[in-house]
Amino acid sequence: MYKYSGVMHALTHIYTTEGFRGLASGLLPTILRDAPFSGIYYMILMELKYFQLPGLSHAGNTFASGIIAGSFASVIVHPADVLKTK
Numbered sequence: 001m002y003k004y005s006g007v008m009h010a011l012t013h014i015y016t017t018e019g020f021r022g023l024a025s026g027l028l029p030t031i032l033r034d035a036p037f038s039g040i041y042y043m044i045l046m047e048l049k050y051f052q053l054p055g056l057s058h059a060g061n062t063f064a065s066g067i068i069a070g071s072f073a074s075v076i077v078h079p080a081d082v083l084k085t086k
Helices: 007-024 027-049 058-085
Strands: none
Touching (some): 027 058
């Protein structure tokens, strides 16, 4: 799809042809999607880690908490992700 030989080549080419605006395009929608996701994920993760899920070790509980927090955050932020992608 892209004909860049690497990341630096892509950055240089985009900056040369489109300027800083080309490099920054999509930044605001990305921030508006990622900041709420991170906040929601962290908040849920910290709350879930205090509850020991039955039959899980500490590492397993942390892993399960991360999966649950990520799933909830993804569902909540999904509409913003769709808008950013479009």
